[in-house]
Amino acid sequence: MRTSTRTPHRAVVVAAVVALGAGLLGGCAEDSDDPDGGPGNSGTDAGGRTTIEIGTFGVFGYKQAGLYDEYMKLHPEILIKEDVTERVDTYYPELLTHLAANSGLQDIQAIEVGNINEIATTQADKFEDLSKAPGVDKSNWLDWKWAQGTTKDGRTVALGTDIGPMGMCYRKDLFEKAGLPTDREAVGRLWAGDWQKYVEAGKRYKAKGPKGTAFTDSAAGLFAAVNNGYAERFYDADGELIYKDSPAVKTAWDVAMQAVEGGLTAKLKQFDKAWDQAYANGTFATVSCPPWMLGYIKEKAGAAGEDKWDVAAAPKPANWGGSFIGVPKAGRNKAEAVKLAAWLTAPEQQAKLFDKQASFPSTPPAYELDAVSGARNPYFGDAPTGRLFAEAAKGIPTLVLGPKDQQIGTAFGDVGILQVEQQGKSPEQGWEAALKEIDNAVDGG
Amino acid sequence: MRPYTDQAVSPSAGDAAADRPGTEPAAAGRPGDTDRRRAWRSRRYRWDTKYSPYAFVAPFFVFFAAFGVFPLLYTGWSSLHRVSLSAPNDMRWAGLHNYTRLLEDEFFWNALRNTFTIGVLSTVPQLLMALGIAHLLNYRLRASGFFRVAILTPYATSVAAATLVFVLLFGRDYGMINWALDAVGLGKVDWQSGTLSSQVAVSSIVIWRWTGYNALIYLAAMQAVPNDLYESAALDGATRWQQFLHVTIPSLRPTILFTVVVSTIGATQLFGEPLLFGGAGGQKGGASHQFQTLGLYLYEQGWFNFHLGRASAIAWAMFLILLIVAGVYLLIARRLRRSQ
Numbered sequence: 001m002r003t004s005t006r007t008p009h010r011a012v013v014v015a016a017v018v019a020l021g022a023g024l025l026g027g028c029a030e031d032s033d034d035p036d037g038g039p040g041n042s043g044t045d046a047g048g049r050t051t052i053e054i055g056t057f058g059v060f061g062y063k064q065a066g067l068y069d070e071y072m073k074l075h076p077e078i079l080i081k082e083d084v085t086e087r088v089d090t091y092y093p094e095l096l097t098h099l100a101a102n103s104g105l106q107d108i109q110a111i112e113v114g115n116i117n118e119i120a121t122t123q124a125d126k127f128e129d130l131s132k133a134p135g136v137d138k139s140n141w142l143d144w145k146w147a148q149g150t151t152k153d154g155r156t157v158a159l160g161t162d163i164g165p166m167g168m169c170y171r172k173d174l175f176e177k178a179g180l181p182t183d184r185e186a187v188g189r190l191w192a193g194d195w196q197k198y199v200e201a202g203k204r205y206k207a208k209g210p211k212g213t214a215f216t217d218s219a220a221g222l223f224a225a226v227n228n229g230y231a232e233r234f235y236d237a238d239g240e241l242i243y244k245d246s247p248a249v250k251t252a253w254d255v256a257m258q259a260v261e262g263g264l265t266a267k268l269k270q271f272d273k274a275w276d277q278a279y280a281n282g283t284f285a286t287v288s289c290p291p292w293m294l295g296y297i298k299e300k301a302g303a304a305g306e307d308k309w310d311v312a313a314a315p316k317p318a319n320w321g322g323s324f325i326g327v328p329k330a331g332r333n334k335a336e337a338v339k340l341a342a343w344l345t346a347p348e349q350q351a352k353l354f355d356k357q358a359s360f361p362s363t364p365p366a367y368e369l370d371a372v373s374g375a376r377n378p379y380f381g382d383a384p385t386g387r388l389f390a391e392a393a394k395g396i397p398t399l400v401l402g403p404k405d406q407q408i409g410t411a412f413g414d415v416g417i418l419q420v421e422q423q424g425k426s427p428e429q430g431w432e433a434a435l436k437e438i439d440n441a442v443d444g445g
Numbered sequence: 446m447r448p449y450t451d452q453a454v455s456p457s458a459g460d461a462a463a464d465r466p467g468t469e470p471a472a473a474g475r476p477g478d479t480d481r482r483r484a485w486r487s488r489r490y491r492w493d494t495k496y497s498p499y500a501f502v503a504p505f506f507v508f509f510a511a512f513g514v515f516p517l518l519y520t521g522w523s524s525l526h527r528v529s530l531s532a533p534n535d536m537r538w539a540g541l542h543n544y545t546r547l548l549e550d551e552f553f554w555n556a557l558r559n560t561f562t563i564g565v566l567s568t569v570p571q572l573l574m575a576l577g578i579a580h581l582l583n584y585r586l587r588a589s590g591f592f593r594v595a596i597l598t599p600y601a602t603s604v605a606a607a608t609l610v611f612v613l614l615f616g617r618d619y620g621m622i623n624w625a626l627d628a629v630g631l632g633k634v635d636w637q638s639g640t641l642s643s644q645v646a647v648s649s650i651v652i653w654r655w656t657g658y659n660a661l662i663y664l665a666a667m668q669a670v671p672n673d674l675y676e677s678a679a680l681d682g683a684t685r686w687q688q689f690l691h692v693t694i695p696s697l698r699p700t701i702l703f704t705v706v707v708s709t710i711g712a713t714q715l716f717g718e719p720l721l722f723g724g725a726g727g728q729k730g731g732a733s734h735q736f737q738t739l740g741l742y743l744y745e746q747g748w749f750n751f752h753l754g755r756a757s758a759i760a761w762a763m764f765l766i767l768l769i770v771a772g773v774y775l776l777i778a779r780r781l782r783r784s785q
Contacts, residue, residue, distance in 0.1 A: 093530055093748050100533045122531050271725035273612055277619045403531075407750055410726060418732035422638045433733070440552060441750045 049079040050333050052340055055106035056084050057091035060161070060323070061357030067349055071340060078336060088112045099126050105328040107337035111158050113322045116148050117401035119158065124151045128327040128334055131156035135342035144398035145362040149324050157326050159345040162359035164290030164321035165392035166225060168198075168314045169297060172307075172381065174285040178209035184383060188313035195226050195255045195315045202264040205285060214266035217284045219256040219421045220413035221270050225288035226252035227409075228399070229318035234409070235402030243408055243438065253412070257427045260420050267421050269414070276300045282308065290320040291360040291389050298379045310381045313388060317395030322362065360389050367393070404442050411437035517764075524757035531751055543758035553759065555734050556742035557766075559644065563719075563738060564712030567648035567655075572704055575656050576697075579663035580689060593664070596657035604717035608650055612722055615646045637722070640735040647736050650718045655711070659704050666700035667693060698781055706774050713767055716740035739763050 054062070060082075062068055068080040083106055085091035092115050098104040111119050119127070130136055131150065136159065138146055145160035168191075172182045180201060181187055191198040202215035209215070216222055227233050230248030235241060243249050259265050266284040268275045278284060279300035287293070289311055297309060325345065327337045343349060347369065350361035355371040366372055367390040375386030402408075416434025419425040425433075524543050526536040547553045582592055599607065614621050615636040623633040636646045670693060678688050694701075715738045720727040722736065728745040730737025737745070739759065747756030 089749070096530055097533060118531055269725060273609075273724060274616055274618055277616070281619070283618070410729075410749075414726045414729055415732055422635065423732055440550070 049077055050336050051079045051081060052108065052333055052337050053081045053083060053106040054108040054110070054325075054340075055091075055095070056082060056110040057088040057112070058084075058086065059357070060084075060110060061353055061359055062344060065353050065356035067344060067352065071343060078340070080340070088114075096123075099123050099328065099330075102126075102330045105330045107331040107333050108325050108327055108341050110161075111149075111324045111326055113148070113319075113324070113401075114406040116158060116324050117405065118403045119326070120149060120151050121403060124155055124157045126329055127157035128329055128338060129155040129157070130159055130327065130338060130341065133338045133342055135339065135346065140347055140363040140365055142362055142364060142393065142396070144396065145322070147398060148401060149326070158324035159326070159341055160362035161323045161325055161345055162292075162321075162350070162353070163362045163393060163396075164292060164319050165360060165389045165396060166228070166314045166318045166320050167289045167311045167385075167388055167392060168286055169289035169293065169309055169311045169380070170286045171282060171284075172310050174209060174213055174282070175205075178205040178207075178285070180205060182310070184310050184312040184381075187310075191315040192313065193315060195251070198315045199255060199258050199262070199264070202259060202286075203262055206262060206264055209285065212283065214284045215264040216259065216286045217266050217275060217278065218268045218270055219260045219265045220417045221288055222259050222265070223252045223256040223413060223417055224320065224409065225314065225318060226255050226316075228320055229316040229397070231397040232400045234405055235400055237400055239402060241402070241442065244435065249412070253417075253427075253431070256417055257420065260417070261427075265421060269418065280304065288314065288320065291354070291358050291385065292321060294377055294380060294385065295358050306379060307381060309379065311377070311383045311385065311388065313392065317392045317397075319393075319396045319399060322360075354386070360393065364390075364394070404438075407441040408438050411441060520757045520760050523754055524761050526754045528753040528757075529751050530747065530753050533753060536754075539754060543755050544762070546755070547758055547762060552734060552737075552742060553739075553762075556730075556737050556739045559730070559734075559736055560713060560715065560738045560740075563644050563648055563651075563715060563736065564709065566644055567651035567715075568705070568708040568712055570648075571652045571656050572659055572701070572708065574652070575659035575704070576663055576701075578656065578660040579667055580693065582660065582664050583667045593661065596660055598657070599654050600658040602654070604654070605721060607654055608718050608721035611646065611650045611653075612724065615722075637724075637731060638735075640733070643722075643731055643736040647715075647719050647722050650722065651712075651715065655708070659708070662700060662704055663697060666697050670696040699778075702774065702778055702781065706771075709770055709774075710767060713763060713770070714740055716744070720744070 056062075063082055068082070072078055072080060085094065091110075092112065095105075095109055095111075131138065131154065136156075138156075141160050142163070145163060146156070149158035149160060150156045168187075170187060175182050175187070181190060190201050205215040227248050230246075230251075232242065232246055233248045234243040234246070236246075266278055268278055268284070279297060280302060282301070282305065287297075289297075294311065297305065301309065325341050327334055327341055331337055345363070347361065347363040347366035350359075350363050351366040351369040351371040353359045354361055354366070354375065361367065361372060367386070372386040372390065375384070376382045377385045411434045415437045416430040419433055420427055420430035523536060525539060525541070527539045527542075528536045578596060582589060582596075586592060613619075615623075617623065617633065617635045617637065620636070622636075627633055634642055636642045674692050674696070675688055678692050683691065719730050719736050719738050719741055723730055723741075728737075728741055728749050730741045734742075740763075743756050743759040743763070746752045746759060
């Protein structure tokens with residue numbers, strides 16, 4: 001009798017172990033080549049609808065702005081699913097490994113501006129060419145935005161979504177106390193055309209502004225804002241590294257160092273907790289402001305900052321941030337994905353997105369639409385943000401990008417400048433440290 | 446403690462299990478069976494007792510091979526190549542270049558130094574405090590169960606949650622610690638910018654999370670110390686402190702060694718705390734890399750600079766360092782055993 005009771009037991013246990021193991025291993029295998037699993041297996045669900053998956057990072061806002069619902073209403077045969085990774089620095093390495101493995105890819109993949117050059121130069125053959133796709137009209141886009149997603153031989157691997165034309169956000173109350181103008185036109189004129197004038201305004205602020213506050217948040221933010229106003233920053237048009245003596249870097253570095261030495265900065269690091277807290281406490285008077293920053297300020301400064309902030313034109317037009325979407329060749333429903341990508345990036349949809357989510361369109365025809373041209377931001381004293389950013393967008397130079405832009409920018413901002421600003425090192429020491437950091441990052445050996 | 450573990454090991458070995466009473470007699474207890482069936486059955490029992498333990502431990506080893514050994518070897522293989530994260534399939538043979546490059550890489554040495562100093566700053570106070578807390582909890586206390594659970598709660602919190610709170614506490618402008626220092630007239634400290642101050646801050650997160658865990662391990666070991674040792678020590682006129690020094694500590698030596706080993710491994714792999722303490726762009730470990738540990742440097746090289754080969758070499762360097770440390774501990778442990 002013992003045998004007959006023991007054997008089934010053992011069999012059950014072994015079966016359970018095998019099933020568990022197989023299930024787990026199977027789970028992995030499924031995950032890696034078939035991200036949606038379940039009904040989407042063949043890209044078609046039980047109702048016969050074609051599933052299109054979009055992989056994004058952060059908040060793209062398509063869902064929030066109701067664009068997916070609108071598209072699905074127009075095309076009842078389509079089901080859109082969104083897979084969101086919160087941080088782009090997690091999202092992008094994953095995208096790269098999926099591209100290398102040719103599996104695990106969504107039908108549409110978002111790409112951040114910091115990575116678009118690498119995608120266009122090293123991964124272009126893994127993406128569909130969208131330049132001649134139906135519904136895509138090159139003339140809709142800003143030239144530089146279109147160029148960033150296009151390879152040297154003219155294949156467009158990703159369509160531009162939003163851009164980040166910069167304005168300058170400033171605190172009216174602090175400006176008033178410091179004896180500076182508070183009207184946004186006057187503030188714009190105060191530093192129009194020259195970052196040096198911005199530094200001069202900072203010195204006036206320093207002399208008369210309230211104690212315990214600073215003119216601007218961080219020298220690194222200032223460096224990036226100045227630097228981004230030039231066409232060639234770290235790379236020249238031939239793809240050579242020129243960061244050591246490019247006029248853009250030199251000017252930006254000088255302005256940042258003047259700001260540090262003049263005590264104009266609050267010595268903060270952007271996107272740190274302390275930076276958020278400083279918004280809430282109102283301890284700095286200006287910050288470079290692409291459209292998406294307005295929402296950030298509103299969230300961090302909250303009700304206490306209501307009607308205190310305003311936004312004026314920046315000294316020089318520049319771009320900060322923005323994204324693209326591309327269709328990987330390994331996707332299952334390429335034709336439908338291309339159609340959706342073209343629709344999502346068309347001027348009408350970009351304008352709707354700006355209206356709901358403050359992502360600024362990369363397509364000038366959208367600027368004429370009411371959703372953009374008539375847009376005002378109540379939190380920022382009813383500033384005509386649509387007109388203001390559209391103006392800035394038209395002045396943005398065609399940025400030359402390179403594969404290591406991000407690493408080089410971080411080396412200047414988070415190492416070189418921060419050492420001078422927070423650790424009391426000399427500008428020469430900071431410069432040396434940044435160069436060493438860049439050598440280590442760009443050295444491929 | 447040792448004899449118990451020795452006994453605990455033997456039943457799981459296949460041969461020893463064959464001697465277990467009950468299996469053979471059960472098979473032999475049926476006179477009507479033919480010899481063949483009997484032989485078959487007894488062979489099956491022999492197989493059962495011999496192989497089924499392996500079957501039971503196999504799932505672990507299968508998973509360990511898939512998720513432990515394979516990545517380890519593959520990392521070793523890619524550390525001998527130039528590999529970029531932007532094209533992970535394009536591996537170009539580099540020999541030992543990644544390793545020789547590390548030897549001249551000041552960022553690597555800086556990270557190694559930081560890992561060591563943060564390791565000492567976090568492990569030593571942590572274990573001393575754990576010992577003290579365990580000693581206190583070993584007394585007859587009201588609600589001792591509550592205290593024992595309470596000291597373990599930091600261990601149950603996630604690194605991310607704990608670190609975010611510490612980031613707020615150690616904040617330069619609005620941190621509670623600076624507020625307190627300012628209130629007593631000591632002035633504010635820019636915790637993140639200084640080398641020592643940032644390392645102390647990171648260490649404090651580690652200490653906060655792990656002290657209770659080690660205290661519980663010590664407490665368990667203390668409760669196994671026979672009472673008569675204390676009684677005879679008391680008869681000889683030893684004070685409480687002397688009892689602690691000359692009875693408790695020597696009895697705890699194997700346990701202390703264990704906690705030191707575990708803490709050292711943890712300290713070598715330290716990653717989450719400094720990463721999150723660094724805030725935005727935390728992989729740099731501060732503007733001068735003043736609290737960048739080996740783990741962070743590995744992450745920065747692999748996932749930020751995209752040099753996978755170099756990151757693999759760092760991973761193997763960390764592995765080798767741990768092997769050396771393990772060797773040292775083995776020597777100490779052997780010395781300890783001999784001296785007992």
